[in-house]
Amino acid sequence: MVVSLLTDFGLTDNFVGVIKAVILGINPDIRIVDISHEIEPQNILQGAFLLKGSFKYFPHGSIHLVVIDPGVGSRRDSIIVRTKNYYFVGPDNGVLSLALRIEPPIEIVAIANEKYFLKPVSYTFHGRDIFAPVAAYLSKGININEFGRRVRFFKKLNLPAVKISSRNLKGEIIYIDRFGNLISNVDRDTLGGFIKNKGFKIRIEDKIIDKLSFSYAEGKKDRPLAIINSFDYLEFAFKDASAKDCLRLDKGAPVTISIC
Amino acid sequence: MVVSLLTDFGLTDNFVGVIKAVILGINPDIRIVDISHEIEPQNILQGAFLLKGSFKYFPHGSIHLVVIDPGVGSRRDSIIVRTKNYYFVGPDNGVLSLALRIEPPIEIVAIANEKYFLKPVSYTFHGRDIFAPVAAYLSKGININEFGRRVRFFKKLNLPAVKISSRNLKGEIIYIDRFGNLISNVDRDTLGGFIKNKGFKIRIEDKIIDKLSFSYAEGKKDRPLAIINSFDYLEFAFKDASAKDCLRLDKGAPVTISIC
Amino acid sequence: MVVSLLTDFGLTDNFVGVIKAVILGINPDIRIVDISHEIEPQNILQGAFLLKGSFKYFPHGSIHLVVIDPGVGSRRDSIIVRTKNYYFVGPDNGVLSLALRIEPPIEIVAIANEKYFLKPVSYTFHGRDIFAPVAAYLSKGININEFGRRVRFFKKLNLPAVKISSRNLKGEIIYIDRFGNLISNVDRDTLGGFIKNKGFKIRIEDKIIDKLSFSYAEGKKDRPLAIINSFDYLEFAFKDASAKDCLRLDKGAPVTISIC
Numbered sequence: 001m002v003v004s005l006l007t008d009f010g011l012t013d014n015f016v017g018v019i020k021a022v023i024l025g026i027n028p029d030i031r032i033v034d035i036s037h038e039i040e041p042q043n044i045l046q047g048a049f050l051l052k053g054s055f056k057y058f059p060h061g062s063i064h065l066v067v068i069d070p071g072v073g074s075r076r077d078s079i080i081v082r083t084k085n086y087y088f089v090g091p092d093n094g095v096l097s098l099a100l101r102i103e104p105p106i107e108i109v110a111i112a113n114e115k116y117f118l119k120p121v122s123y124t125f126h127g128r129d130i131f132a133p134v135a136a137y138l139s140k141g142i143n144i145n146e147f148g149r150r151v152r153f154f155k156k157l158n159l160p161a162v163k164i165s166s167r168n169l170k171g172e173i174i175y176i177d178r179f180g181n182l183i184s185n186v187d188r189d190t191l192g193g194f195i196k197n198k199g200f201k202i203r204i205e206d207k208i209i210d211k212l213s214f215s216y217a218e219g220k221k222d223r224p225l226a227i228i229n230s231f232d233y234l235e236f237a238f239k240d241a242s243a244k245d246c247l248r249l250d251k252g253a254p255v256t257i258s259i260c
Numbered sequence: 261m262v263v264s265l266l267t268d269f270g271l272t273d274n275f276v277g278v279i280k281a282v283i284l285g286i287n288p289d290i291r292i293v294d295i296s297h298e299i300e301p302q303n304i305l306q307g308a309f310l311l312k313g314s315f316k317y318f319p320h321g322s323i324h325l326v327v328i329d330p331g332v333g334s335r336r337d338s339i340i341v342r343t344k345n346y347y348f349v350g351p352d353n354g355v356l357s358l359a360l361r362i363e364p365p366i367e368i369v370a371i372a373n374e375k376y377f378l379k380p381v382s383y384t385f386h387g388r389d390i391f392a393p394v395a396a397y398l399s400k401g402i403n404i405n406e407f408g409r410r411v412r413f414f415k416k417l418n419l420p421a422v423k424i425s426s427r428n429l430k431g432e433i434i435y436i437d438r439f440g441n442l443i444s445n446v447d448r449d450t451l452g453g454f455i456k457n458k459g460f461k462i463r464i465e466d467k468i469i470d471k472l473s474f475s476y477a478e479g480k481k482d483r484p485l486a487i488i489n490s491f492d493y494l495e496f497a498f499k500d501a502s503a504k505d506c507l508r509l510d511k512g513a514p515v516t517i518s519i520c
Numbered sequence: 521m522v523v524s525l526l527t528d529f530g531l532t533d534n535f536v537g538v539i540k541a542v543i544l545g546i547n548p549d550i551r552i553v554d555i556s557h558e559i560e561p562q563n564i565l566q567g568a569f570l571l572k573g574s575f576k577y578f579p580h581g582s583i584h585l586v587v588i589d590p591g592v593g594s595r596r597d598s599i600i601v602r603t604k605n606y607y608f609v610g611p612d613n614g615v616l617s618l619a620l621r622i623e624p625p626i627e628i629v630a631i632a633n634e635k636y637f638l639k640p641v642s643y644t645f646h647g648r649d650i651f652a653p654v655a656a657y658l659s660k661g662i663n664i665n666e667f668g669r670r671v672r673f674f675k676k677l678n679l680p681a682v683k684i685s686s687r688n689l690k691g692e693i694i695y696i697d698r699f700g701n702l703i704s705n706v707d708r709d710t711l712g713g714f715i716k717n718k719g720f721k722i723r724i725e726d727k728i729i730d731k732l733s734f735s736y737a738e739g740k741k742d743r744p745l746a747i748i749n750s751f752d753y754l755e756f757a758f759k760d761a762s763a764k765d766c767l768r769l770d771k772g773a774p775v776t777i778s779i780c
Contacts, residue, residue: 073475
């Protein structure tokens, strides 16, 4: 049984280690896999985006535990979501919602049963006191309905929307990876539906790109390449260099695709 | 069987991976949990503070392996400490001592039996050559007294002390977490014993705070809140922002609580 | 069964977590040990150096999976190498070659059998789609020859060479660790063969060092010490301080050992 862990806790403090300790104290057979702990503090949308790109690579039956939780200790709900292939556990602040658009909920429960909490429950670290033990008990086969009452709705977030007119598709950079690759909000299907089999030009900064490359190695010196990346988003990269540094761009930078 | 790992080795070099390799070579059934490897180089007190806040969340029987060891290769002792619920393994430089104040030693052994070392033993990486194999053999049930002779004392460290007069309690910031929350050396019991049920004011920088909050979400824009955090220390935070950045404070900054 | 993981993916994105998910989906019994994910982007030689210093501490039978792969999606081969004690899996770009000089190949296979790939195979993330599943199937006992055809050669890299004349040995700094210790390309055997039992002086920056120390603790304030480190390379360090900062040196800085 695998539990994935996605948080904004970083790896310098002891938060992540303590969460793992609590989980293994309840179910020593769990295999814990870190997706990332370096989500920017309180950046729910960044967490939602990484979860969406990661969850389906895990073995069916895995539990995805997400703790990006600026509202900890306030009246926000915490939820367990059962889908066809997975469980998701986290605060109901939208962080699960991009994944749940792909993998729709079958049952949603608002966590309430203190029997499965670590006591005393703090107001500031539900990752340790609520989410970790709930995920661990869930992994032991406790029925989802044991943890609280059924609810019908969960909070939804959206990535920044692309804008499509007859001749232009406008998107923006929403994520930058370690290599400085610039990832846009234009996904494979949206791009394919827009350009069909017509000619096109992609504009980013003052650069015009007129084809999609397959691999980074196709890049030429000082020229950005456009690629549909391994998570199915339109991405801008340089061969052996950082597109972020070469183009001096940051998140929010506009991207325009035009039919020609 | 869980072994926790707390070091100042960072995650860029191969030190931590090699320690884990040695442990699993001796006992493949160990589950290793990282508390942190980002302790500032040679900052024994920071390591002692994180260990104190972490150890009790681990399953009973766990072995806490701590390698923050500026004296490696010199004549400092290395020790195994058996307590009611745990084993602790590390250099005898005080890094275990804050935890051992809460969880007192039952037996202490100075590590000496080369039979349990990785040979040849280097002078500069006892984490790999002594601590890792000793923790791994200990996890296999080797009696603590097999590793060396009994000793009666271990080196003790103290957090910076709070100063209490009839009207004032003076503390300081001793730790800053990833979110920029400022954690003081004033713990829940000390604060409670001082203010009892009287009115109080807390001063940090040029800000006055007259109540304790429960959750970060109670914070108001541009106003710090004071909170007893999930590790039972008085902490200063901003809602959705870094108190360190907002107040421009660092470790050592004074905190004063006054009865009014 | 242990799989070690060495990449330049960092820990902020989800690349490493997804690789682990794929591995555990195929073989849930694997123990994964991270050597490092903080190799500088595309720095094949740095990865090769860390692999060389790490692999032999793992239990025999371990699989070393290395993904530092600037040529991903191009025509470079990917290989599995069987040695006396280990398997190595990675791109054939030299990243395995320093380790294979110590632990020579018995069989080398160019990975080609798509049966063991995750489909659809992307052009930009073979770590997830090829290397992870191949390592996982290999760990389940699939014969190496099932994965592709035998090849006889693999790409070799070299560390910067030391230059030896009758009176001088000239090397350089090739790695700097978290503590700011400066590690040179002069290994224990080369140094021993050169100085034999004669007197010597080591020059780094404007400092002259005339002996080898055993431990960091022997250092004196403001004076660098020279040490044969725990990975058998000549290293420069300061007691409780960073040699990199104290000497203001970086990789490539020259080191000269002279017989006197």
